[in-house]
Amino acid sequence: MDYAINELERQVLNKSRELVEQKIKPLRAEMDAKEQFSTQMLEEYRKAGMFGLWIAKEYGGHGGGITCLAMAFEELSRGCAGLALTPGTSALGAIPMYLAATPQQRQRWCPDLASGKKLWAFALTEAEAGSDATALKTTAIKDGDFYVVNGTKHFISTGKEADFYTVAVNTNPSRGARGISLLVIEKGTPGFTFGKKEEKMGIRSNPTYELIFENVRVPKENLLGGEGRGLLYVQETLDYSRPGVAAQAVGIAQGALDVTIPYLRTRKQFGQPLITFQALGHQVAELAAKTEAGRALVYNLTHRMDEEFLPAVQNAIANNTTIHDELKKLKATRWTKYSAEAKLFCSNVAMEVADECVTLCGGIAYMRDFPLEKYMRDAKVTQIYEGTVHIQKNEILTALIKEYAANATPAGSSPVRKPGTLEELLRGYFQETSPSVRPVEKNLSQAPVIVAGGRGVGSKEGFELLQKLADRLGGVVGGTRPAAENGWISVHDEIGVTGQTVHPKLYIACGISGQTHHTAGISGNPILVAINKDPQAPIMQKADYAVEGDLYEVIPALLEKLK
Ligand SMILES: Cc1cc2nc3c(=O)[nH]c(=O)nc-3n(C[C@H](O)[C@H](O)[C@H](O)COP(=O)(O)OP(=O)(O)OC[C@H]3O[C@@H](n4cnc5c(N)ncnc54)[C@H](O)[C@@H]3O)c2cc1C
DSSP states (O other), X not given: OOOOOSHHHHHHHHHHHHHIIIIIHHHHHHHHHHTOOOHHHHHHHHHHTTTSTTSOGGGTSOOOOHHHHHHHHHHHHHHOHHHHHHHHHHHHHHHHHHHHXXXXXXXXXXXXXXXXXXXXXXXOOBTTBSSOGGGOOOEEEEETTEEEEEEEEEEEETTTTOSEEEEEEESOGGGGGGGEEEEEEETTOTTEEEEEEOOOSSOTTSOEEEEEEEEEEEEGGGEESSTTOHHHHHHHHHHHHHHHHHHHHHHHHHHHHHHHHHHXXXXXXXXXXXXXXXXXXXXXXXXXXXXXHHHHHHHHHHHHHHHHHHHHHHHHHHHTOOHHHHHHHTTOOOOHHHHHHHHHHHHHHHHHXXXXXXXXXXXXXXXXTSTTHHHHHHHHHHTTTTSOHHHHHHHHHXXXXXXXXXXXXXXXXXXXXXXXXXXXXXXXXXXXXXXXGSOSSOOTTTOSEEEEEOGGGOSXXXXXXXXXXXXXXXXXXXXXXXXXXTTSSOGGGBBSTTSBOBOOSEEEEESOOOXXXXXXXXXXXXXXXXXXXXXXSHHHHHOSEEEESOHHHHHHHHHHHTO
């Protein structure tokens, strides 16, 4: 089914189909065999305007949104998933820039991005940081007006061919994941070289490279959106880009069916066309239905995304702000769960369809001359890049636990919120629990007051301070997964998806960013106090009392007041 709902989307479909029939199909087998990037297709994409589909007209783009991007990616991947990656990965590399860039940065980078004069790529993965991107080791240390970058990225798509690389670096390693930032690094910058070129199973015409940074001096103007905000933009980027991978997977599945069905109609065995054997025909019907379900999932999602994304782009241009900020103002939906669902479902469908199609067609499908085995090889990567199937399941599960935890509060049982100042609130708990009745046994899951610490506490000693506050309020101390991993608290005191679920009346979060995998462990809608240096930390937006400041100053001051 055709899901184009406006003229631009229809044009995108038609143009992409034309490119597939006239340019991609004659070229794909050769580029795959030679494992070679196609400069011819790069030119064709430029002429066809494929790089600027989702970029605002003000920067020379077509003003379409995520739907246009996904439609093009689906159709081009129906021809060849490898050749489709030239505009696909340029978009992936540029989405974080587009979201986080200041108006000046947009003006500087978007026109050449939209025309395809400059290609972009996205460099997050490292040898020790794959599914766990927070483990990345590449550093970018400030030196005057520059960042000095050192480290190595691997498995980077369109490597060596791209001009700009959006690179995840750590600008403040002592802060761990909270020090991750995004820098735009231009090819040709001294010290930036390319290492190993990977030899791959599929998408072979798209080069996958190692990037090496040795004392690369990057101007501070190339920082996207402020230090320490990298993970936020990475997540937001993946929310918008994963439907693209899902669309690519649908294209691969459709491409495999397009080869299989005509073959089954003409190939005869036992005197009849293979498709008339009902066992085979039914299998084809089932594969086609799954492919269509995937397509519906993708475009239902991208059309909903565009309802927020396109106005945010226009507001950012009108108000001289960032698109990220305008999305926030619009209270835009967090798409993480839906994007993960689309990618998980469609990538599994692509793999199943391609695999089954090879079985349905028999021996011929195993041969390189027949354009089917390539779909099976290409399909596999959609289950791996931009987060493996397991990581998509983790995202979905985390969101579900959070949704159900939030809904789990029985009506009428929520505490009276914000009885007054924070001091009045805490004094209430202080008076309620005289020293003689304070709990001796630590029972985290039943404790009415929990003082929890995260990465921001910074040391085991810091937890002694949290313990003092907990003692004063008749509470107990818990913490986040990183706090447990660092040995600052016992693993039994971890709260979150991988730890305990707690049901306090009062929850004091100290130095905790408020990632879903932690907050999913807090049930029952408690009064939430957050103490954090970073006013942008997600938990500060959710807190009933958001105290901006250093916990090593705030907690002693609170203890003083409670004397
Ligand atoms: C062809 C190709 C192109 C790529 N292009 C890019 C690119 O342009 N830019 C970029 O930054 N990266 C790119 N990548 C990297 C890609 O995103 C990673 O390979 C992917 O995120 C998985 O990381 P990993 O390979 O280190 O696997 P690992 O993280 O080592 O995972 C190995 C296995 O463990 C599972 N696993 C890991 N953690 C968990 C968990 N918590 N729960 C359950 N299961 C888990 C995984 O699902 C997987 O099955 C590319 C990869 C490939 C193959």
